[in-house]
Amino acid sequence: MTFKFPLPMLLLFLLLNIFLCSSEVLYLPVTKDASTLQYITEVSQRTPLIPIKLLVHLGGRSLWVDCDKGFKSSTYKPGVCNSTQCTYSNPNTCGDCVLKPKLQPGCNNNSCYIWGENPLINWFDDSAEIADDVLVIGSTPGVRVTWPRFIFACFVSRNMVRLLANGVTGIAGFGRESPISIPNQLALDPRFTKKFGICLSSSTTSRGVIFIGSGPYYVYNPKKIDISNDILYTKLIANKNSFLVTQEYYIQVSSIKIAGQDIPLNKTLLSINKKDRVGGTRISTASPYTILHPSIYDAFKTAFINALPKNVALVESPMKQFGLCFSSKNIKITNVGPDVPVIDIVLHKPSAFWRIYGTNSVVQVSKDVMCLAFVKQDEEGEPSIVIGGHQLEENLLIFDLPGKKIGFSSSLKLQQTSCAQYDNI
Numbered sequence: 055m056t057f058k059f060p061l062p063m064l065l066l067f068l069l070l071n072i073f074l075c076s077s078e079v080l081y082l083p084v085t086k087d088a089s090t091l092q093y094i095t096e097v098s099q100r101t102p103l104i105p106i107k108l109l110v111h112l113g114g115r116s117l118w119v120d121c122d123k124g125f126k127s128s129t130y131k132p133g134v135c136n137s138t139q140c141t142y143s144n145p146n147t148c149g150d151c152v153l154k155p156k157l158q159p160g161c162n163n164n165s166c167y168i169w170g171e172n173p174l175i176n177w178f179d180d181s182a183e184i185a186d187d188v189l190v191i192g193s194t195p196g197v198r199v200t201w202p203r204f205i206f207a208c209f210v211s212r213n214m215v216r217l218l219a220n221g222v223t224g225i226a227g228f229g230r231e232s233p234i235s236i237p238n239q240l241a242l243d244p245r246f247t248k249k250f251g252i253c254l255s256s257s258t259t260s261r262g263v264i265f266i267g268s269g270p271y272y273v274y275n276p277k278k279i280d281i282s283n284d285i286l287y288t289k290l291i292a293n294k295n296s297f298l299v300t301q302e303y304y305i306q307v308s309s310i311k312i313a314g315q316d317i318p319l320n321k322t323l324l325s326i327n328k329k330d331r332v333g334g335t336r337i338s339t340a341s342p343y344t345i346l347h348p349s350i351y352d353a354f355k356t357a358f359i360n361a362l363p364k365n366v367a368l369v370e371s372p373m374k375q376f377g378l379c380f381s382s383k384n385i386k387i388t389n390v391g392p393d394v395p396v397i398d399i400v401l402h403k404p405s406a407f408w409r410i411y412g413t414n415s416v417v418q419v420s421k422d423v424m425c426l427a428f429v430k431q432d433e434e435g436e437p438s439i440v441i442g443g444h445q446l447e448e449n450l451l452i453f454d455l456p457g458k459k460i461g462f463s464s465s466l467k468l469q470q471t472s473c474a475q476y477d478n479i
Contacts, residue, residue, distance in 0.1 A: 078245035079267035081196030084110055087219040088258040091342040095226050098190040100127035107222045110339045111173055113302035114227020116234045118170045118182055118207035120215050121160030132162040133184030140166035143184045143205055143234050153210050160208035170207050173340035174217040182207035195477060205234045229301025230455055240266055248455035253473035256447040260474035274478040275471035281450045285461035288401040293326055305460055307335040311398040313361035317353045323438040333438045341442035344428045350438060351430040358426055361395035369423055376425035383422055390467045392416055408462045414445045448472055
């Protein structure tokens with residue numbers, strides 16, 4: 055039987071269907087690897103389907119996987135030069151593969167290639183073959199999506215998998231402008247939008263989550279609460295002329311306060327230098343701790359020491375990466391972690407600040423020793439501040455790509471919940 059709707063009713067039906075579909079949220083679980091502190095997610099890909107583990111990289115251009123050995127799929131389709139698939143992916147080159155003695159996934163003739171990156175070694179490679187294949191992504195309590203031809207990058211360069219955690223064979227890229235990043239591809243489905251939230255767990259035994267879609271973003275405490283309600287937004291800052299980092303997420307930081315006091319900073323470091331495009335503040339899930347420009351770090355460390363209680367003794371760092379450690383014997387524990395000086399990252403105006411409590415500012419490295427979980431930059435040409443994973447844990451960050459803004463919650467511990475409570479049904 056065929057139903058014929060009057061045109062106005064049909065339009066209303068279509069609009070209602072789009073409205074209802076757009077309310078979906080996809081939940082992508084994220085695990086913190088105990089040995090590397092990397093944030094790992096898992097999807098299923100290929101025919102037959104197999105699970106693949108991927109490093110979560112906010113600035114990644116695409117989902118890419120290692121195709122060097124053992125990649126088998128009856129539905130793998132390389133991107134042919136000048137095809138719609140290739141054009142849509144913004145390739146950097148097109149031609150024949152010379153990387154392997156015979157053709158295979160990741161190395162085909164008349165194919166297009168894009169840049170891929172491994173942020174752990176700051177390595178970029180232009181030999182990623184564009185391809186598409188079946189992808190299944192998402193878990194309960196959200197929706198689970200099967201995408202018959204999800205575009206991804208296929209590498210046969212062994213250098214690309216260096217330093218990835220055991221069992222991880224690629225990267226889940228969430229780049230802001232790339233048409234083939236995970237959120238931008240999923241937004242082609244009318245159920246989703248170009249908006250996602252990251253909620254990283256501080257535990258290596260309980261999973262955090264990436265919410266993909268407009269929301270609401272629910273966790274439990276034990277009641278069901280929408281953690282996307284109380285959010286402080288600041289605008290995304292473009293870094294257009296920096297070819298290798300245009301997918302990254304930059305924000306404007308105007309000052310830093312410790313225990314309510316401004317720390318003395320060279321304010322020019324807080325903005326992106328128009329000449330060489332370095333400086334500014336970037337958010338990264340690939341760095342375990344926040345990295346500070348040497349002059350910012352020195353001022354930050356001094357201010358933190360001055361704000362510590364007088365009965366807290368400084369000790370030699372047992373770990374090379376940390377420049378400030380102290381005895382934890384006289385540090386009280388609160389609902390937001392160790393009772394140490396509060397840190398405020400002041401954003402676009404004095405009243406807009408992201409507060410970091412002890413649970414995110416220090417790390418317990420032994421029974422009686424804590425260290426400041428901020429490290430000094432050791433490479434030139436980087437952002438002045440790279441906000442790392444430890445500072446992001448148990449906070450919700452919302453990335454609103456159409457609105458060109460990022461939203462910050464404060465610690466979920468203030469609401470007596472955590473990122474791991476998203477699936478506590």
